Amino acid sequence: MLNLAVILRESAAARPDAPAVLHDGGVVTYAELDARSDALAAGLAARGVRPGTAIALQLPNIPEFLVAYYGILKAGGVVVPMNVLLRAPEIAYQLTDSGARALITWAGTAAEAGKAAAEAGVGEVYVVGAGTFDDLLAPVAEPLPLCERAPGDTAAVVYTSGTTGVPKGAELTHFQLYMNADIPGRLFEIRPDDVVIAALPFFHVYGMSSTMNLAVRFGAALSLVPRFTPDRVLATIERDRATVFDGVPTMFGALLASARTTDYDTSSLRVCVSGGDAIPAHVLDEFERQFRVPILEGYGMTETASTITFNRSPEDRRMYSVGKPVWGVEVEVWDDDDRRLPPGRGHIGELVTRGYHTMRRYHGHPAATADAFRGGWFHTGDLGYADADGFFYIVDRKKELIIRGGYNVYPREVEEVLYRHPDLIEAAVIGVPDERLGQEVKAIVVPAPGRTPAAGDIVEYCRERLAAYKYPRLVELRDELPLTASGKVAKKELV
Template identity: 55%
Template structure:
């Protein structure tokens, strides 16, 4: 069966060509403009010699150009590889090399790291999107405008429904970041089902501050908006005042975010902002405290916060609380249409309901990834007998609602972003004064979790907390480096020589 996800844009363009698809600072693009400009990007990429199935990496914040790249890549029959704009050069190089990306699109203020990564990856061409104050194209790069010089043919490549549309990198719980292959059909089904659950309407305006390079923002915000013909208000970075200003200016009706965003807005809001249009808050990425839900809904009468759960590997939404009447605060909700969810023990046997029966949450259905890009071993480890093993520990109740209680591995979720401790530890071990290192998550009221490093120094070596933090900050994305460093004479070691992180958490 042939199907291309870009069809959702074309169909909504036919329905209302002049309607705003996105607002971004002082720019507004209609459905017609996004459809035509993304067609120009598609034609330009094919003119550069890219062929069906080639990968194009896009390292952009929430700007209109992200939409043009996304739908242009899909229309051309290529594969989108979204990257976090905060990645450092060597991190970018890893993603480019692992995915085999042919081109990188980056943002001017962060172009230096993009260029460094592209050069390390073998000299991949870099196209740079300018923003106010950063209009110059760095040496050795191309202006993004070159990709808009082609003529839109109106063509949408006849890809197969199970062809990979997006390779979305996730740290997961083991090894280096892995690319989850999400197909055209999976992403279409997720935005279709999610939009129905959210109750989205054509007159809705969704605030899009969740990063579009993340599965939550890409699948449950961008795709949902376009699938149902809504409008989105883009905000490149979460800061309370710009977010509140944007919500008021564009009369936003739906806000999707991670718990830390709800927490920040709750404390930053004053009556100076008119948010009376807001009716739904969708929370995901981490568990949202019941007290935050209660306080938020009390401060914003008429707003209901609905919590869901999903992963990069599941194209976003897997379970969801569908309404104020049917939700259970503290739960991630029930499995959505077409998805099966179970709690299993270590032998993959289904556990009975009840908080005393905690096991690993496993899922299968139309939303499950095709596999990890070029990594059959990791795919076989994660997907067994058709069930994807999430690594999250939880339980189900008698009504089929699921609850997350812990993570099976050591993944730290800081402000909605996944931080893999081993990646941080590998950087710590390159510090000339450090002999041993271990990274864990510490509960944090604002961010959910904070990254904490425990280190033991080499004999005779010296280093202080700020030195270690600065060392890490220079070598990794801003959300990853530890904000707290604790020094021990030696880290606790088990009989096999493994560092006992459990003891560090006590």
């Protein structure tokens, strides 16, 4: 028997008066969080929630997310975390596809959520901030026993971003999510007295698994940031004396730019973790110099709950790599014929992986599941290579590869050059149709404040630093790049 909610129960037993959540409204202790999630579990059970019942959860990073998440698990339910930015048709699709019986949402999304629930035939909608969520909290005289679940039972169905088609729900198990909280936490030595900035959305697998569950597993405090802005994060680090920051590359770039014009005290930070995408070398170097704190880069995805590889410590890392496979995980690089490639920068292929960390399946999509696991390994869709010491490097997404005149162009390589341009703060490279070459390389960039670089000068800058077939002939300047809810550049919108 293993119910993932045991991580909260054990931390509450060990340190009941320790802060579990720090937020604008105050502090929630581990004992209080445990008790409130017990009350929600009792309320769900009284309404007929049984083992395996799917409950959709659409909340920002507020204390009620943790109450609901662990309460659903305690009742034996399956959590279906949903992006707060989804519109009614998207919400309705995920409600229907997951078979969710109820939806817990908040006042900011209630209108869209209500329309979606009606379309999907979901009659139970509970709204944080409108009183109905509190109706779920049933009085509990003493801690409830956790609903018995097998380690391989589904704990959460987390939907992919849908960048390559219809979003699919990855079924993540209790054991898998427990291990992803336990193993990475041990690698960078998370401590009970740590204060972890929670700016990554909990409805995304990185924030849910590698920030929230990890902190709760080790009894650390979560400092909640409902919506990322660089000044808000820096102010929260100063206020709560935060020691750990998890983020995606765009967040580190934004924090770096803000820190140049502000004076927040961030000296409490002891380690940062970057994932979700490969961080540009220039951003990593400048951030470590400015903040005087190491960034440990890792790699994972929704279907692996989330960690696959990780740079284990400042003393055991390879700069600009995504590290080595974590304990119990295998990773290889395969060519297009599913043959293993040897180490070396000249042997770029698709990363495949297997181990306890891979999902059970895509919910309701057997053909997609079979294709993803062909050959007994999960195919990530990411291109990369390994070095002779077993460190892995991500080159790009397989579907984002640009083929210009028969030559392979990896967008990230071009982006690395653009990020070093003194007048630019953000960059994204895509392929656009070209009658003669098949595809042409296009750069979409955001100038630094007060800078107005000419497109021709940016092209020339790249031409001097890249092979003739790689540098962008087309450059578009924008005020900002579109981002996904997790903070990654939404290239699908650019294309």
